[in-house]
Amino acid sequence: MDAFLAALTLRAGYNAALVAIGAGLLGFAAGLVGNFLFLRKRSLVGDAIAHATLPGVALAFLVMVALGGDGRNLAGLLAGSAATAGIGLLAVDWIARRTRLTEDAAIGAVLSAFFGFGVVLMTVIQTLPRGRQAGLESFLLGSTAGMLYLDALIIAGGGALCVSLALLLRRPMTMVSFDPGYAQSRGIDLRAIDLAMMGLVMAVTVVGLKLVGLVLIVALLIIPPAAARFWTDRSERMLWIAGAIGAASGYVGAALSASAPDLPTGPVIVLLCFALFCVSLLLAPERGLLATALRRRAYARALARRDGLLALASRRNLSQTARRVLLADGLIGANGAATPSGVREAALAARDERRWELARTLRDADPAIAAHDGVSPVEKALTADMIAEIDRRLAEG
Amino acid sequence: MTATATAREGVFASDPDSRPGPLVVSGLTVSYGRAPALIGVDLAIAPGSMTAIVGPNGAGKSTLLKAVIGVAPVVAGDIRVFGETLARVRDRVAYVPQRASVDWDFPARVIDVVTMGLYRELGPFGFVRRRHREAAMAHLDRVGMADFAQRQIGQLSGGQQQRVFLARALAQKADLYLLDEPLAGVDAATERAVVAVLHGLRAEGACIVAVHHDLATLRDYFDHVALINRRLVAQGPTAETLTAENLQRTYGGLLAGTQIGRIEIAYAARER
Amino acid sequence: MLDEIFSPQFVQLSLPPILIGALAAIACALPGNFLVLRRQALIGDAISHVVLPGIVVAFLLTGRVSTWPMMIGATVAALVAAILIEAIRRVGRMEPGAAMGVVFTALFAFGVLLLEQSGSRNVHLDVEHALYGNLESLIWLDANGWGSLFDARALAGLPPELPRLAIVAALIATATALFWRPLAISTFDESYAQSIGLPTRLIAFALVAAAAVAAVAAFEAVGSIIVIAMFVCPPAAARLMTDRLGAQVAWSLLFAVISAVAGYVIAGYGPLWFGLPDAVSAAGMIATISGVILAAACLWGPRRLGAGSAA
Ligand SMILES: Nc1ncnc2c1ncn2[C@@H]1O[C@H](COP(=O)(O)OP(=O)(O)OP(=O)(O)O)[C@@H](O)[C@H]1O
Ligand SMILES: [Mg+2]
Numbered sequence: 001m002d003a004f005l006a007a008l009t010l011r012a013g014y015n016a017a018l019v020a021i022g023a024g025l026l027g028f029a030a031g032l033v034g035n036f037l038f039l040r041k042r043s044l045v046g047d048a049i050a051h052a053t054l055p056g057v058a059l060a061f062l063v064m065v066a067l068g069g070d071g072r073n074l075a076g077l078l079a080g081s082a083a084t085a086g087i088g089l090l091a092v093d094w095i096a097r098r099t100r101l102t103e104d105a106a107i108g109a110v111l112s113a114f115f116g117f118g119v120v121l122m123t124v125i126q127t128l129p130r131g132r133q134a135g136l137e138s139f140l141l142g143s144t145a146g147m148l149y150l151d152a153l154i155i156a157g158g159g160a161l162c163v164s165l166a167l168l169l170r171r172p173m174t175m176v177s178f179d180p181g182y183a184q185s186r187g188i189d190l191r192a193i194d195l196a197m198m199g200l201v202m203a204v205t206v207v208g209l210k211l212v213g214l215v216l217i218v219a220l221l222i223i224p225p226a227a228a229r230f231w232t233d234r235s236e237r238m239l240w241i242a243g244a245i246g247a248a249s250g251y252v253g254a255a256l257s258a259s260a261p262d263l264p265t266g267p268v269i270v271l272l273c274f275a276l277f278c279v280s281l282l283l284a285p286e287r288g289l290l291a292t293a294l295r296r297r298a299y300a301r302a303l304a305r306r307d308g309l310l311a312l313a314s315r316r317n318l319s320q321t322a323r324r325v326l327l328a329d330g331l332i333g334a335n336g337a338a339t340p341s342g343v344r345e346a347a348l349a350a351r352d353e354r355r356w357e358l359a360r361t362l363r364d365a366d367p368a369i370a371a372h373d374g375v376s377p378v379e380k381a382l383t384a385d386m387i388a389e390i391d392r393r394l395a396e397g
Numbered sequence: 398m399t400a401t402a403t404a405r406e407g408v409f410a411s412d413p414d415s416r417p418g419p420l421v422v423s424g425l426t427v428s429y430g431r432a433p434a435l436i437g438v439d440l441a442i443a444p445g446s447m448t449a450i451v452g453p454n455g456a457g458k459s460t461l462l463k464a465v466i467g468v469a470p471v472v473a474g475d476i477r478v479f480g481e482t483l484a485r486v487r488d489r490v491a492y493v494p495q496r497a498s499v500d501w502d503f504p505a506r507v508i509d510v511v512t513m514g515l516y517r518e519l520g521p522f523g524f525v526r527r528r529h530r531e532a533a534m535a536h537l538d539r540v541g542m543a544d545f546a547q548r549q550i551g552q553l554s555g556g557q558q559q560r561v562f563l564a565r566a567l568a569q570k571a572d573l574y575l576l577d578e579p580l581a582g583v584d585a586a587t588e589r590a591v592v593a594v595l596h597g598l599r600a601e602g603a604c605i606v607a608v609h610h611d612l613a614t615l616r617d618y619f620d621h622v623a624l625i626n627r628r629l630v631a632q633g634p635t636a637e638t639l640t641a642e643n644l645q646r647t648y649g650g651l652l653a654g655t656q657i658g659r660i661e662i663a664y665a666a667r668e669r
Numbered sequence: 670m671l672d673e674i675f676s677p678q679f680v681q682l683s684l685p686p687i688l689i690g691a692l693a694a695i696a697c698a699l700p701g702n703f704l705v706l707r708r709q710a711l712i713g714d715a716i717s718h719v720v721l722p723g724i725v726v727a728f729l730l731t732g733r734v735s736t737w738p739m740m741i742g743a744t745v746a747a748l749v750a751a752i753l754i755e756a757i758r759r760v761g762r763m764e765p766g767a768a769m770g771v772v773f774t775a776l777f778a779f780g781v782l783l784l785e786q787s788g789s790r791n792v793h794l795d796v797e798h799a800l801y802g803n804l805e806s807l808i809w810l811d812a813n814g815w816g817s818l819f820d821a822r823a824l825a826g827l828p829p830e831l832p833r834l835a836i837v838a839a840l841i842a843t844a845t846a847l848f849w850r851p852l853a854i855s856t857f858d859e860s861y862a863q864s865i866g867l868p869t870r871l872i873a874f875a876l877v878a879a880a881a882v883a884a885v886a887a888f889e890a891v892g893s894i895i896v897i898a899m900f901v902c903p904p905a906a907a908r909l910m911t912d913r914l915g916a917q918v919a920w921s922l923l924f925a926v927i928s929a930v931a932g933y934v935i936a937g938y939g940p941l942w943f944g945l946p947d948a949v950s951a952a953g954m955i956a957t958i959s960g961v962i963l964a965a966a967c968l969w970g971p972r973r974l975g976a977g978s979a980a
Binding site for chain 3: 038041042043044046047094095098099100101102104105106107108109110111112113114115116117118119120122123124127141215216218219221222223225226229230262263264266267268270271273274277281287289292
C-alpha cells in the first residue's frame, strides 16, 4: 500500500514517475482521439492499427541487427511499428472503399493477416542468436519493468506530443465526427482530417505499445469515450470526460503496476478503465442504466395515472394498472370511488387534456405541442398567455 | 374502382360482428427511450380496405407497423389481428419493410428473395421443389419482374427492388399486408405496377395498410387514411378524412399552408 | 516434394497438423460467412480473446490443465462475452464495434491478470501459447507410413485434437446445412424474418454460439491467430467471388483449406528453400496466406465491386 501511495505521488523513483506521467498523458490523448473514433463509429479501426504494428516491430529489429546494432532501440522499434501500422491503416481504408467488403471485415482481415505475418517474423527472430533476449514479447502486453531512462522519456514525451496534437485538432475533428457533410460545406477537408485522426490513433498506439501492449491498447481508445457517452449528450463535455477517464486509468494503473511488480501494466490500466466504464453505465445521471430504468418506470406510471384520472373524469372503467396507481396515490378508495383529491385531480387532468386537444388543433401548431409526451401538463410547454387564449376558445365552445 | 370494396363493406356493415376486423389497435403507446414514438393510438382497419398511414417524418408510421408485427417496444395498449394476438395469426400477415433496411450487396438473386416468402410452406428444412420455383416465378410475373429472376438484387433499380419485395409478400398469400413506404422513391412505371397489384389484392379480399408520403396521389390510391403524428389525428374514408384542417393538425408548421391549399385546389380541379 | 509426401515422416509429422489446420479452418470459416454478411466479422476476434479468461478460470476452479473443463470454460466465457456485448450495445445505444471493443479488451485483461497472479503461468498456460498455438507439436508417432491410416492400433495414437476437431467441424457443417434457410433469411432481412415469426435473436445467438464452439475447439489446437483469420479472411475473399450464398460458402471453404495446407507447408519447408535452418510459425503463416488470398481477391475477384462502390 505504501509503495502504491509512493508511486501515486511520484516518489517511487525517477523512471517510475516518468512512466506514470507518460501513462497519464497517453491515457488523456487516447481518450480524446478515441472520442472522435467513437463518434465516427470507427472504434475498432484502432485494433487493426494496433495489431499491424507487430510485423513492423519485428522488421525493425531484424533491420537493426542486420545493420550491426543490438536491435532493441525503442525509438527504432517504434518507428518500424508506425510504418506497418500505416500500411495496415491504408489497407483497411482501401478495402472498405474499393471493394464491396464492409469496414469490419476489412479490419478483421488486416488485423489477423498482419498479426499472423508478425508472428512469423517473431519466430524467425527467435532462431537468431540474439533473438532470444530480444524481449519483443513485451510489446504484446506491455511491460514497464526494467525500463530504461531513455525509454521512459520517449513515452512521456510521446504522450505529451499526442495530447498537444489532439488538442490542436479538436475543433475540426469534432465537426467532422459530428456532421461530416456540414464540416465539408464549411470548407474542411474531410479526407485530410480523417487522415490526421488516424495518424493520431497511430501515434497513440505506437507510444502505448511498450506500456499497454498491442493487444490491449485499443481499449484505451474505446472504453473512455464509451463511458463518457453515458454522462452527457454534449460533444465538448464528452471529449473532456473521455480524456479524464483515460488519464486517470493510465496514471493510476501505471502507478499500481510500478508498486506491485507482478501486476502487468497493460491489463491493470485496462481493467481500471473498464471499472470506470461500469460505474458510468450503472450510475451516470444522463443515460445510465439506473436513471433510464427509473425514468421508464416513472413514465409508464404517469401514463397509467393520467389514463386513470381521465377515466375517472369521464366515468369510464379503470384498467388494472390505473386502479393500482390511483389507489397507491390515494386518489381512489378501496371501493374504487374517487376520493376528494381524486375528484379534484381528475377534473384538472380532464381540463388539461381538453387544453392539449385544442392546442393540437391550433393553426400554427409548433414543435412544443407536437412533442407532447402524453402526461406533462400544458403549463410545461406553453406560456401563460397561450393557455389563456386556449381557455378562452374552450369557453366559447 | 372501389366498387368491390364498397360492396364488401356493405356486407360487413350489416353484420359487424360476424368476423373480427383485420386490425384493431387500442391505446397503443410505444417508447424507444424517453419521448414516446406513439401515444395512445386507437385504430381500426376495415376489412377489405386499403388504408394509407400518413404523417410527417418521425411521426411513428414505421413504428406503428413494427408494433403490429411485434418488434417495437410497446409500453401500453393492445393490438388485435383478426381478433387474435399476432402469434396466432402470423401466417395471415405479410410485412414489407422500408427498402433501405437491407444490405443490397447480399449474395442473393431475385428468385431467392421471393422464395423467402414461401417460408411458411417450406418450413426451415424443406427442399425447394419445382412447384415452389414455379410459384415464385408466378409472383414475380405478377409484379412484372419475371425476366429478372436470376439477377443479383443489388443490380436492380430502386423501383425494381421494391417490386421484388412486393413479390415476396405476395408469396406469403396473406390476408393483411403491411407495407412501409412501398412507393417512396420509385419510378412512375413501378408506382403504377405496385398500385395495380395492391388494388388486385384488395379485390381478392385482402386488407392493405401502407405508409404513404405523397399527398397528391393519396385519394387515387387509397380508400381509407389514418393521419398520424405520434397520436392518431384522424382516420376514416379518404374523402372525408383528408381535409385541410386535419392535414394542418397532422403536419402543423411542417407543411406550409400554401402547400395544403395547392393540393386542395388540385383535387377540386380533378373532381370537376 | 513428392518423395516427401510418401515418406513415413510426412504421415508422422505433417499429415496430422495439416488435417487439424484444415479442419479448424473449415469450422471457423463456416459461421464466418454469416458473421461477415451480418457485419459482425469482428465477433470472431472478440471471441478468440475471451477464450483466455475462460481457460484460466477453468484452470483455477479445477486446479488442473485438462481439456474438457477448459473447453467448457472457454465456451462459457465466449457466450458471456456475446451476451455482455449485446447488453452494452442496447443499454448504451452504441455501435456494435465499440461495445465489442469494451468487452473483449476488459475480459482479456482480466484473463492476463488472473494468469499472472495465480502462478498458472508455470503450467504451460501462457499468453503466447494462446496466440500462436502449437500446431507443429501435434504429431502422430504411431504412424509409419500411409498404411497406418488403416491400422486401428496406430489410429488410436492420433493426436486427440484431430478427432475432436473433426467432430466439431462436422457438427457445424450439419447445423449450417439444416438451418440454412432461417439463417439466410434473418441475415438478409431481419425485420422481415421477425415478421414471419423467426426467432431472430435466438438465431443470432446460436450463430455466435456456433462460432464460439468452433473458436474454442480450434483455439486449443492451433491458437487464436488462425481462429481470427479464418473467421474473416476466407469468407471475405469468397464474398468477392460470387453473388450466390451457396457458392460463397463453397469458395470460403476452399480458401480456408488452401490457406491451412499451403500455410503449413510453406512454414515448414519454405525456410529450407531459402537456406534458413528452422521452420517458422505455422499458425502465423496460415493467417498470412489467408490474407494474401484475400488481397488477391480484392484485386481480381470477379465480384469485388459492390452495389455501393461503383468505383
Ligand atoms: N430503433 C429505434 N430506436 C430509437 N428510436 C427510434 C427507433 N426507431 C424509431 N425511433 C424514433 O421513433 C420516432 C418515430 O420513428 P418512425 O421510424 O416510426 O417514424 P416514421 O414516421 O416512419 O418516419 P419516416 O417518415 O422518416 O420513415 C422517431 O423519432 C425515431 O427517431
Ligand atoms: Mg418510416
